[in-house]
Amino acid sequence: MQRDNSTVRTGQGQRPEDEVGLAVLLRAWRARAGRTLGLGRALPQVEVAAAVGMSERWYRDLEHGALPKLDSRTLTALADALRLCADERATLFLYAAGGEPYPAVSSVDGIDLAPLHRLLDLQPSRPAYLTSNTWDVLAHNEAMAEWFPWVRRPGANLIRWGLTDPEARAQLADWPRHARAYLAMLRYAMAQYPGNPELAGILRTALTDPEVRQIWDDGPVIIAHRDGHAYRLTIPRFAPRAVDVVTHVLQPVGYPGLRLTFISPQDG
Template sequence: MKKSMDNSERPAIADLRSGFASLSSLLRAWRAEAGMKNGRRKPLPQKEVAARMGVSERWYRSLETGTPMSLSHETLTSLADALELGPHERAALFWNALSEIVDKGGQEHAEIKMDRLKEFVSAQSRFPAYLIDHSWNVIGYNDKMAEWFPWVRTKGANLMRWVLESPESREQIVDWPAHATLYLAQLRFALVGYPDDPILNDLLTSALRSPECRDLWDSGPRIIAFRQGGEFRLSLPAISASELMVTSQVLLPAYCSRVRFVTLLPS
């Protein structure tokens, strides 16, 4: 059984963040996980990763130490296979390697498009739907979402903060620890792309004050881009006398790479 660290043994929060601030750090974390998957007590050697990819050890070492490289789809696929990445980790790898789409329409057009997105979300009437930014701030929602989760109406509502810090979430999300682990994995990935974002850093700092969240964070370097098709069992007595099983469907609007549209569909 994994031994919990006391406060004197725990690394500083800044160190935890810096461990996930680059592709190099992601690769080192995934190499460590690959070693664990293969029953080893140490990371998969760089030489073995290179052999699995069919590249030289020097090439892979350069990639992991941060040398800028052009990575094709085939190379990324080979890298994911060599590190035995699951679907979420593969998404994180490809997402990290892709350049952000730039909207040449300017800030004025961006605001208009965001308003239209909010109108689209609020117009949904059958299932709960919401719009969040890259820091999980709730920037739009429909009536059904507010009916299921009234907290979205509060000023500064943030999905990540609610999941990780609210006592209510522990009651409403069945098997909360498993889902909190996945949200922390998404927070790790967000910090890869936005290591200096003040909201993300505050979310991590605040969440890790909770012993439960700290233990989940320490349990392993899981990294997830987003939870497309994630299943949740919800206990919402005001909505249903029995537990609800829902699946999250995540859409990434064009030219709004920092925004996600999510709807909860009954499973």
């Protein structure tokens, strides 16, 4: 079978910033659109350009890294032509805007997190934690530490743990599905905060694992958040029983980029 040259496959030598970006995503989205339409190949560039009302050369330049000024009408037409979902559309708009219009706080040093700490402590029985825009664990309650002792470690980071720690593979049922979601959130975050060195470092480390690399190369899935996500955990304190949980993610308006996450057992 002839290989579709629009499919995104990246080599071990690629820099993280070369593995994401609008040009990479456009090529992958166009390849997927062609498969969705049953073409057996990527949707032709000329058809995407025509749907947007632009020239084929204009669209070809986009896939080679050019980023001219794109208005909302053009972006909407491009998203429609490539059949993007809501999170993918948001990612397209983020790249066109040069990142998140309301960027996250650059450092939590000097920021009063006491109100958020108190909110976590008001959840005595269910795990709750606070993360930065790069998923560093900034605070957690005692229930979180009892379920997941790794949050006590210096430099604890949710995405790094989920993708690289053997403990995560043991505790997260259907780990490949979680890994795909973590990578999808990384893709979205790298569109929000282009050039962020910590996000690039997490991706670089994760992609040294062959299984993570395979999941990454399978296609550019994008997820903005995991609010309402239901899944199963195997936690030592509950052994031998697994526990089904759901996560709820809140973003405090006064702390741009920070996330409060609460984990609730589905059976109460």
